[in-house]
Amino acid sequence: MRRAVSSWSDRVRLLRRYGWHIAQCAVAAAVAWGVARLVLGxxxxFFAPVAAIVSLGLSYRQRLQRVAEVTVGVALGVLTGDLFVHAFGTGGWQVLVVVAVAMVLAVLLDAGPLLVTQAGVQSSIVATLAPAPAAGLSRWLDAVVGGAVALLAAAVVPGSPLRRPRQEAASLMEDFASWCRDAVRAVATSDTGLAYATLDRARASEHRLDDVRDAASDGLSIARSSPWRRGHRSDLLGIAALAVHLDRAVRNGRVLLRRVTVVVRRGETLDGEVLGLISALADAAEELSRAISAKSEPERSRELLGEVAAASVRARVGSSLSSDVVIAQVRSMVVDLLELTGLDADEARRLVPPAERDDPPPRLSR
Structure with missing residues (x-):
C-alpha cells in the first residue's frame, strides 16, 4: 500500500510536470488535422497529427531536430515505397524488402534513430495502405503540415518551464539544509534511525539533480526556439552551470552524513563547536536557497559561509577521527556553496582560511 501511494504521488507529480506538453500536443494535433483536411483537402x-505529436513530444529539447527528422524520414519512406510498389506491387515480401531498403538508405545517409524509424514506418504504410503515388505524396504533405504546426506550437511556451530550473535548484538546496539540521539532531539525541533515514534521503536525491539538469536543458531549448523567450538564455546558462556545483555539494554532504551514521552507531560524540559548524552550514544553505529562488544577489549567503569557514579554523582538531572528517567535509562544502553563489574556485578557496591541519578527508562511500 505504501509503495502504491508513493507511486501514485509520483505519477501525479509527473502529470503536473507534463500537463502543458500534453495540452500542447493535443491542440497541435487537432490543428494539423484541420489544416490537412480543410485546406489541403x-x-x-492521419499523419498530420502524428507528425505534430512526434515533433513536439514530452520534452522541449531538440524540437527543431525532431521536426526535420520526421519530415525527411517521411519523404524518404514515401519515395522508397512509391517506387517499389510501382515496380513490384504490394504483398508480404514487398513489405519486407521495402522496409529494409528504406531503413538501410536512412542509415547510409547517417540519419538519426527517429529519421530511420520514420523511413521504415512510412515505406510500410505506402506499400500497404497507400500504394498510389498520389496518396504517398499527400502523406508527405501531411508530415510537412504536422511539422509546421509543431514549430508554431513550440514557439508558444508559458513562463513556468523557464522558472522551474531555478525552483528545482532552490528546493534541493533547502533539502540540503534540512539534512544538516537532522544530522545535528541525530548526533545530539543518539538517534540511529534518524541518522540513517537522513543519509537515505540524501542518497535518494540523485534524481533531483537530474531534474535540475533536465529543467535547465529544457529551458535552454525553449529560449533557443521561442522568439519571445530568448531573453532568458543567460539566466538558464547560469542555472546549468550551477547544477555542477550543486552536485558537488550534495555529494560532499552524503560523505558527511555517512560519517554521522558512524558516530551515532558507535556511540561517539562530536564537540558542540563541530555540531555548530553543521548548523551554521544549514543556515547558509537556507539563505542561499532563498537567494536562488528570488533570483537575488547571494551576498548574505557569502557572509554566512565566510563565518562558517572562519569558525572551522577555530574548531579543535585531533579529538577524534570522526570530528576531523566532519570539519574537513564542512570546509569542502563551504567551498562548494561559495561556488554556487557565483564565485570561481580560486575565489572560493581564498575565502576559506587555511587550517593548522587541512588534510583532505578519507575517501568514503557515498
Missing part, C-alpha cells in the same frame, strides 16, 4: 490526413 486530404480525406484521411
Amino acid at each position: 486530404h480525406p484521411q490526413p
